[in-house]
Amino acid sequence: MFYICKVKIHEKMMSRCLQLGKNGLGNTAPNPMVGAVVVHQGRIIGEGATSPFGGAHAEVNAIASVTDKSLLAESTLYVALEPCSHYGKTPPCADLIVREGITRVVVGIKDPHSKVAGKGIARLREAGCEVFVGVLETECRDHFKRFLCFQEKKRPYIILKWAQSSDGFLAPDPSLRKADAPYWISSPASQRLVHQWRAQEMAILVGTRTVMDDDPSLTVRHAVGKHPLRVVIDVEHKLPKHASVFSDVADTLVLVAMDKQPQDFGRTSFTGINRNMELLPQLCGILYEKQINSIIIEGGAYTLQQFIDRGLWDEARIFTGTRAFEKGVTAPSLPQDKIVLESKSGADRLTLYYNV
Numbered sequence: 001m002f003y004i005c006k007v008k009i010h011e012k013m014m015s016r017c018l019q020l021g022k023n024g025l026g027n028t029a030p031n032p033m034v035g036a037v038v039v040h041q042g043r044i045i046g047e048g049a050t051s052p053f054g055g056a057h058a059e060v061n062a063i064a065s066v067t068d069k070s071l072l073a074e075s076t077l078y079v080a081l082e083p084c085s086h087y088g089k090t091p092p093c094a095d096l097i098v099r100e101g102i103t104r105v106v107v108g109i110k111d112p113h114s115k116v117a118g119k120g121i122a123r124l125r126e127a128g129c130e131v132f133v134g135v136l137e138t139e140c141r142d143h144f145k146r147f148l149c150f151q152e153k154k155r156p157y158i159i160l161k162w163a164q165s166s167d168g169f170l171a172p173d174p175s176l177r178k179a180d181a182p183y184w185i186s187s188p189a190s191q192r193l194v195h196q197w198r199a200q201e202m203a204i205l206v207g208t209r210t211v212m213d214d215d216p217s218l219t220v221r222h223a224v225g226k227h228p229l230r231v232v233i234d235v236e237h238k239l240p241k242h243a244s245v246f247s248d249v250a251d252t253l254v255l256v257a258m259d260k261q262p263q264d265f266g267r268t269s270f271t272g273i274n275r276n277m278e279l280l281p282q283l284c285g286i287l288y289e290k291q292i293n294s295i296i297i298e299g300g301a302y303t304l305q306q307f308i309d310r311g312l313w314d315e316a317r318i319f320t321g322t323r324a325f326e327k328g329v330t331a332p333s334l335p336q337d338k339i340v341l342e343s344k345s346g347a348d349r350l351t352l353y354y355n356v
């Protein structure tokens, strides 16, 4: 009976940790958005979450928020990710926990980061702390999906996103659309949702044709949040300098063939790719080097299909509008067994796929 009760408390507290951590989405990356609570006799006496990138970790903030520090020795610290054991931008949290005299720690999941990977838990146990690992593991893995993907697969978490007509086209026939502007298939509500999504990821990418046809901005305008790094494929260096994607409101990275070597300008920089090698693995390597742990791919069809065919994607978010086009740019195709959720977004159908 006591055991069942205790498990419920563990889950409840871990769920609070995840809730606190979620506020960091779009701010803490590439650091994980950790949440922590300090519990004394079943009551939360301190809470904290990871500060924006470079700032304090969740454990530090949770401990700092406890007014009566004398209670720490009899308290349990709940934290969604294993406390760190290394000097990064901040000193090790495991040392702080020991120093503050906390003797019970409940951890959601182990940190796969090579500098931690069990060393934080070992450090706590060596100092006499009782450490329990593995509470709400599935929820924690989902919460830390960007961080875990980056650490484990050495590439960003990849989200594919597009809007398609009711009969499966990404854009109508050119005769039916204006030049240099997107053809809006999805509803305003979906467009606002997309801007929230943009603010949650570190980067956004489109192919050459999309820049030529749509002249997109790829910024966060209909939501609050940071602009992601704009990544553009332009192997042949054909895109004009005046394209909106090169505006100075956000940083842009252009993937261009090594033999082209254009000059960086404004907030736009060029990175050389080897045209004799596959582009997507090179892209993943470049983003990994830059510590970009998530990216949203917004089209077009050719670019999206390459990610799908290579299995280089983690999630796909598809809006299906109400209008039929009959002809145009055919939407990419995804394996149907990967559908996990269907819902409505304004007038559109929103289908989510997970590549697991």
Ligand SMILES: NC(=O)C1=CN([C@@H]2O[C@H](COP(=O)(O)OP(=O)(O)OC[C@H]3O[C@@H](n4cnc5c(N)ncnc54)[C@H](OP(=O)(O)O)[C@@H]3O)[C@@H](O)[C@H]2O)C=CC1
Binding pocket: 161, 162, 163, 164, 169, 170, 171, 182, 183, 185, 206, 207, 208, 209, 210, 211, 213, 214, 233, 234, 235, 236, 279, 280, 298, 299, 300, 301, 302, 303, 304, 306, 329
């Ligand atoms: N409804 C929606 O959600 C969206 C609709 N769209 C629409 O889709 C259309 C564009 O789609 P699409 O024509 O498929 O074009 P893309 O935007 O996918 O661009 C394709 C081009 O990008 C370059 N490229 C992409 N991947 C690679 C690679 N691995 N190696 C080298 N070059 C690469 C190539 O350019 P090159 O050969 O010139 O070097 C290729 O032809 C537009 O009309 C746009 O309006 C676009 C985005 C979203």
Ligand SMILES: Nc1c(N[C@@H]2O[C@H](COP(=O)(O)O)[C@@H](O)[C@H]2O)[nH]c(=O)[nH]c1=O
Binding pocket: 162, 163, 182, 183, 184, 185, 186, 190, 191, 194, 206, 210, 214, 215, 216, 217, 218, 219, 298, 299, 319
């Ligand atoms: N047409 C279409 C989309 N198009 C995507 O949005 C880009 C335009 O971005 P911006 O210039 O920042 O508003 C465009 O180039 C393409 O990648 N997205 C959607 O959610 N629904 C739509 O119907």
Ligand SMILES: [Zn+2]
Binding pocket: 057, 058, 059, 083, 084, 085, 091, 092, 093, 094
């Ligand atoms: Zn830490």
